[in-house]
Amino acid sequence: MLKTPIFRYCTLCFFAVPLRTIKVANTNIVSLVMKTRTNMKPDYGNWVPKRLLYGLLIAVLITTALLIGALVAGWAWPWMVLVAILLVVSAGFLCYMTVLYHVFSFSGGGLMGRVHEYVANHLPWDGRGRLLDVGCGAGALTIRCAKKFPEACCVGIDYWGIKWDYSQRMCQHNAEAEEVADRCTFQQGDANHLDFSDGSFDAVVSNFVYHEINDGKSREELLRETLRVLKPGGSFALQDLFGLKSAYGDFQGIIERLQTDTVSEIHYADSATEIPIPKWLRVSGMMPGVGIIYGKK
């Protein structure tokens, strides 16, 4: 009975039908995941944090309400003038920051993308080996390098403090959305003391990070710490507000000292004019003295 053809047929159907259903379902799930992945959009945030825009909007709403209240309640005019000044200042700042947000935005003016492209284009590297991005933020420069150098493995480190809207999770999401997650890793770290041994990378990049750091090493020591983890002969492209005297002092002196004892080749370029960064953005408090150093250790 167990070996009759009819039994074999029934057994086959019994197992085959559900197996086929599972297989079809699996195929559907896999294609759905793939589809969702390809529909994923990167989110690189903005150098103008959204929190700042919301804060300014709240300030404008509060001062508007105060002014209306003052008019209705008949406050003394000096108070009304004070509230009106606060309203004009907060509204003006909100407008300026909103324009700036748009200029920086990847989906708007695209300045952030052009700044990252400029750094990646100045890296004198064949793309073989490991690259480190110091202070990677949302991973935009790390991922751009991974796309430019298809053989490279890229590591991004960042402090991910409360000042910025960036996170490790955001970096990983972006790497997946850009389909380079298999070659990109992101980990928490401090540019003051990089958690890597000497000479562990073939290339290092960084953008707009060192001027932010005021709680440890001097700016020259920060540059040296980044170059420490670079192999002899490795490539670097580091961009920051190098022309800002209050941040770097005599930057030419720093370049000369690095040339003497650390690197074999170093160049400086005035990125602000080459990218270019609009003149109204090169002012104090925004992006003054933007420059890049690049070369070989």
Ligand SMILES: C[S@@+](CC[C@H](N)C(=O)[O-])C[C@H]1O[C@@H](n2cnc3c(N)ncnc32)[C@H](O)[C@@H]1O
């Ligand atoms: C202006 S954002 C630039 C982010 C990214 N490099 C880019 O170009 O979009 C400055 C970044 O420096 C990071 N940062 C500040 N202090 C740091 C530190 N001590 N170590 C590592 N990263 C730091 C911040 O978390 C932030 O992501």
